[in-house]
Amino acid sequence: MTDSATEQSRHADGVHEHGWLTESSHRTSEGQVLYVRCASCGVRRVDLQIHAFLPPHPLSRERG
Ligand SMILES: [Zn+2]
Numbered sequence: 001m002t003d004s005a006t007e008q009s010r011h012a013d014g015v016h017e018h019g020w021l022t023e024s025s026h027r028t029s030e031g032q033v034l035y036v037r038c039a040s041c042g043v044r045r046v047d048l049q050i051h052a053f054l055p056p057h058p059l060s061r062e063r064g
Contacts, residue, residue, distance in 0.1 A: 018043060018062070033059070 018038040025034045031050040037043070043064050047056035 016040065020045070020047075032056075038062075 019040055020036040021039050023035045023037050023044075025032055027033075031048050032052075034047040034049060034056055036045050036047055038045075041064070043062045045058055045062050046060040048059045049056035
């Protein structure tokens with residue numbers, strides 16, 4: 001494997017536009033907690049949506 005191939009696989013691994021799917025969600029006193037997973041790479045994240053009209057923001061770092 002060449003260096004550039006290694007570089008490419010790392011790029012594909014870590015940097016792409018995640019396509020988040022909501023696996024489950026539940027309401028808390030702070031808002032709606034969304035458990036999302038990327039459809040393409042399987043990385044999971046937890047988002048908090050304070051209000052239905054506001055975009056959710058991540059509570060956790062992405063992890064595989
Ligand atoms: Zn992804």
